[in-house]
Structure formats: C-alpha cells, structure tokens
Amino acid sequence: MLRKFYVLVCIVGVGFLLTYVTTVPSGESQSETASTRPASTRYEQRARSRDGIGKIYMGREISQVMGHQGADWLERPEREREEMPNRLVELLKLKEGDVVADIGIGTGYIARRISPKIGATGIVYGVEIQQEMLDILAENMAEEGITNIKGILGTITDPKLPPNSVDLAIMVDVYHEFSHPYEMMQNICRGLKTGGRVVFVEYRLEDDKVPIKRLHKMSELQVIKEATPHPLSWVETLDDLPWQHVIIFEKVATE
Numbered sequence: 253m254l255r256k257f258y259v260l261v262c263i264v265g266v267g268f269l270l271t272y273v274t275t276v277p278s279g280e281s282q283s284e285t286a287s288t289r290p291a292s293t294r295y296e297q298r299a300r301s302r303d304g305i306g307k308i309y310m311g312r313e314i315s316q317v318m319g320h321q322g323a324d325w326l327e328r329p330e331r332e333r334e335e336m337p338n339r340l341v342e343l344l345k346l347k348e349g350d351v352v353a354d355i356g357i358g359t360g361y362i363a364r365r366i367s368p369k370i371g372a373t374g375i376v377y378g379v380e381i382q383q384e385m386l387d388i389l390a391e392n393m394a395e396e397g398i399t400n401i402k403g404i405l406g407t408i409t410d411p412k413l414p415p416n417s418v419d420l421a422i423m424v425d426v427y428h429e430f431s432h433p434y435e436m437m438q439n440i441c442r443g444l445k446t447g448g449r450v451v452f453v454e455y456r457l458e459d460d461k462v463p464i465k466r467l468h469k470m471s472e473l474q475v476i477k478e479a480t481p482h483p484l485s486w487v488e489t490l491d492d493l494p495w496q497h498v499i500i501f502e503k504v505a506t507e
C-alpha cells in the first residue's frame with residue numbers, strides 16, 4: 253500500500269516537473285515568457301562571478317567567451333579520449349550533400365571531422381565571432397586539403413546563415429558562451445530548414461566528475477528550458493559521450 257502511494261507520488265512529481273520545465277521557465281509567469289517579454293527585460297544583470305559575465309538568462313549566468321589565445325586547448329591530443337569527437341560525428345547521422353552549420357566553430361576540430369561525411373556536395377558553414385579563430389580554421393583546412401567548410405564572421409546576436417538552408421546546426425561547447433542566447437537561437441532557427449536539427453553538445457552539469465568549470469557546463473533540463481521559446485521540438489538526448497550531453501531538437505513549422 254505504502255509502495256503504491258510512493259509510486260503515485262513519484263509519477264505526479266515527474267509529470268509536474270516535465271510540464272513545468274517545458275512550459276514555464278523559472279522566474280517567469282505563464283503570460284510572459286522569454287519570447288513575449290520585451291528585449292530589455294529578457295536578461296538580468298548581477299555582480300559577475302568567476303568565469304561569468306554577470307548576465308542572467310532563465311536563471312543561468314552566461315559564461316565568458318573562450319578567447320582565441322586558447323585555441324591550442326581545442327586541439328589538445330587528450331580531447332580524443334575525453335570527448336570522442338569521431339563518435340559524436342557518427343551520432344549525428346549525416347549524409348552526403350547535407351548543409352551543416354557549426355556555430356562557434358573555433359579551430360574546426362569538429363567541422364574537420366564532419367567534412368568527409370557530407371562530401372563535396374555538402375557544406376559546413378563555420379560561424380565565429382573571432383576573426384582570429386577563422387584564420388586558424390583556414391590554416392587547418394589548407395593543411396588538410398579541406399574545401400567544403402566556409403567560414404562566416406557572425407555577430408553576438410546573428411550567425412548570418414542563409415535563411416531556411418541548414419539541415420543540421422551544431423554547437424559544441426559553445427551555447428553557454430552566447431551573450432545573447434535568445435537572439436542567437438532565433439536566428440539559428442531562421443537558418444534551419446523545417447525539420448532541420450539543432451544539436452547542443454554541452455559538458456554535463458549533473459556529473460561532478462566532469463572536470464570543467466561550473467559555468468561551462470549545462471544540465472539537460474536547462475538546455476530544454478532555454479529551447480522552449482523557439483520553434484524547436486526535443487527529439488532525444490544521447491549520453492554516449494564520456495563528458496558531454498548531446499541534446500537534439502528539430503525545427504517545427506511555424507505557420
């Protein structure tokens with residue numbers, strides 16, 4: 253009897269939690285969500301913590317951007333073991349001819365592994381806000397003879413993707429750095445085809461053993477919450493990688 257009651261309480265609790273996180277972001281009323289509130293009140297400002305910028309979005313402090321001076325860290329040999337980038341690319345199930353947007357491409361560590369999967373008829377739009385990263389990307393591409401990645405210098409609010417053109421947009425260790433996550437996601441969604449996928453790859457906040465700074469990690473629930481204002485439907489979360497969530501959404505038709 254007591255066991256039945258316990259199971260019932262758990263079911264109701266999980267149901268409530270799911271409804272809550274997918275409909276009402278914390279600290280916001282039902283009539284006023286991130287998509288409806290005026291841009292000036294979308295973010296809050298507080299004293300900044302270590303590694304943060306003091307700007308709060310949906311209860312999360314945004315982290316500082318990793319500078320191009322840290323480019324060598326992105327190419328560190330142990331990253332193969334820590335992140336299994338080839339396994340990540342396999343999980344994306346890309347095909348020849350796909351149009352991919354690698355937002356926050358950095359040195360091209362992931363995009364260079366995506367390149368052979370989509371072939372000469374496909375393209376990777378490699379978006380960055382740091383020209384220095386795009387310069388390093390160009391050097392790496394020339395060294396490896398890669399021609400199907402096109403660097404794009406975006407802004408902090410706009411990745412400047414051609415509208416309705418992208419099959420898959422991926423952000424590897426990037427989203428938590430966006431100074432304007434709402435605006436970036438709006439514009440990424442504009443660039444996606446209907447049915448196109450957006451993939452967040454973030455270090456798992458839920459796992460204390462992942463040795464990454466607090467603001468550079470995200471929980472699965474927080475990512476899902478921040479996707480809620482956008483025309484995105486959650487597809488699946490894959491936890492095949494040693495340290496990172498792979499959280500996949502699909503763009504839904506808006507009209």
Ligand SMILES: C[S@@+](CC[C@H](N)C(=O)[O-])C[C@H]1O[C@@H](n2cnc3c(N)ncnc32)[C@H](O)[C@@H]1O
Binds near residue numbers: 356360361379407
């Ligand atoms: C930690 S690095 C990750 C690079 C790459 N994705 C990788 O995994 O190797 C984050 C990158 O995101 C870029 N970034 C941050 N905000 C951005 C924005 N709004 N648009 C495009 N790139 C951005 C930074 O300049 C930086 O190069």
